[in-house]
Amino acid sequence: MPSCSVTEISKCIVYPEKKSTVSDLRLSVSDLPMLSCHYIQKGVLLSSPPPSFSFDDLVSSLRRSLSSTLSLFPALAGRFSTSPAGHISIVCNDAGVDFVAASAKHVKVSDVLLPGKDVPLLFREFFVFERLVSYNGHHKPLAAVQVTELDDGVFIGCTVNHSVTDGTSFWHFFNTFADVTSGACKIKHLPDFSRHTVFDSPAVLRVPPGGPRVTFDADQPLRERIFHFSREAITKLKQRTNNRVNGIETAVNDGRKCNGNGENNGKITTVLDSFLKSDTNNKKTHDRTAEISSFQSLSAQLWRSVTRARNLDPSKTTTFRMAVNCRHRLEPKMDPYYFGNAIQSIPTLASAGDLLSKDLRWSAEQLHRNVVAHDDATVRRGIAAWESDPRLFPLGNPDGASITMGSSPRFPMYDNDFGWGKPLAVRSGGANKFDGKISAFPGREGNGSVDLEVVLAPETMTGIENDAEFMQYVSQVTYDC
Structure with missing residues (x-):
């Protein structure tokens, strides 16, 4: 890995192409808790544009398309304002967003895509507003874009205030930006800025003097890896948690039944493969609420393996926290393109002893039960509870026994093409x-594959790397660079 940093070439403010007609948008019950969180930072690594399209051409094109896109998403070009009563709103005043062009031409794509190794810290230099807390949107842009030229590729990094967007809204904006850049004839979906939802509230969040700070130690030593799970591996996990592979559950559910390479013995693999082939041909429909999902199965496996790697006391309570999209859980449903935060956190608790002494199905059932129960009434109870005690969202792992799952493999992260390929x-x-902190991404090949961005203490990461039960489902990903 080259020991160099990214060099800034130019910086400017990009303004919306058209003047905003959107009124002030009061931050909601789901927006306000995020004021103590960092801005969201997500981006895409692309191959180099065609030789006829220089980096200067790309920068100019991105600036123009960003300006056009901001006209569709004027909230991102605004700033926060706090009223005398304490209500915080987005003022859609066309103040603009930051745009940075940068260079790291000594870095190759192969230098940063390292299957089976830690994610290079260099990625952090592909974004602006590092460690900026969302409350700072009062005087800082609510969004920023950085485009970085590599030796044989380009990285487009987007940074957005977390009190303005959740993951659903973030990727709606990002993919629209790509569509506009590539010259798409028609924008697929326009954002809904309506604030007449159950999340809109007159409740006031009292912010500490000087503004909130993140609720975790951002300087603690960490390791970060991307673990790839193919569709076949995910399917096997789902079959296992739903007890559809009779006779082998007890053999598979313990990592000690696997060999040192994390592979099942031949008999188990043969039985599994045979069952999966027959199950694929089964065209019967299943009650989704009665069935443990693929993602819940994967999350349960991660929960077990991380807990084992942490070597916790059996009586220690562990927590697996999932962020869920509430747009479709409400009655009536919210617009799927509602722009803002419409998320809640679902915590599932279990003792370390129970997680490790019971089978994977038990762990998955705990997650499944809470997710299925999170309906319209549950969402509304959560809103009422927050209104009675407005507070910031406490990100972090203060007890050393928690996992927080963010993002989603359902987000259309690869459904963007800036003009020369996904x-x-x-x-x-x-x-x-x-x-x-775990983030779930769809696998590049799609088809139900999943990538988990896993951030752990160094000794815990080493533990799951040596956990045969976990690693048997991990596959090596190849990049078509």
Whole structure:
């Protein structure tokens, strides 16, 4: 890995192409808790544009398309304002966003895409506003874009205030930006800025003097890796948690039944493969609420393996926290393109002893039960509870026994093409990372594959790398660079 940093070439403010007609947008019950979180940082690694399209041409094109896109998403070009009563709103005043062009031409794509190794810290230099807390949107842009030229590729990094967007809104903006850049004739979906939802509230969040700070130690030593799970591996996990592979559950559920390479013995693999082939041909429909999902199965396996790697006391309570999209959980449903935060956190608790002494199905059932129960009534109870005690969201892992799952493999992270092909990879910056922070991405090949961006204490990461039960499902990803 080259020991150099990224060089800034130019910096400017990009303004919306058209003047905003959107009124002030009061931050909601779901927006306000994020004021103590870092800005979201996500971006895409692309191959180099055609030789006829220089980097200067690309920079000019991105500036123009960003200006056009901001006209569709004027909230991102605004700033926060706090009223005398304490309500914080987005003022859509066309103040603009930061745009940076940078160079790291001594870095090759192969230098930063390292299957089976830690994610290079260099990715953090592909984003602006490193460690900026969302409350700073009062005087800082609510969004920024950095385009960095590599030797044989380009990284487009987008940074957005977390009190303005959740993951759903972030990728809606990012993919629209790509569509505009590539010259798409028609924008697929326009954002909904309506604030007449159950999340809109007159409640006031009292902010500490000087503004909030993140609730975790951003300087703690950490390791970060991307673990890839193919569709076949995910399917096997789902079959295992739903007990559809009769006779082999007890043999598979313990990592000690696997060999040192994390592979099942031949008999187990043969039985599994045979069952999966027959199950694929089964066209019967299943009740999704009765079935443990693929992602819940994968999350349960991660929960077990991280807990084992942490070597916790059996009586220690562990927490697996999932962020869920509430747009479709409400009655009536919110617009799927509602622009803002519409998320809540679902915590699932279990003792370390129970997680490790019971089988994987038990762990997955705990997650499944909470996710299924998070309906319209649950969402509304959560809103009422927050209104009675407005507070910032406490990100972090203060007890050393928690996992926080963010993002989603359902987000359309690869559904963007800036004009010369889909991304080689999706990566994030250093925002909101702590021991136990996991982010779920779709695998590049799609088809139900999943990438987990796993951030752990160094000794815990070593533990799951040596956990046969976990590693048997991990496959090596190849990049078409």
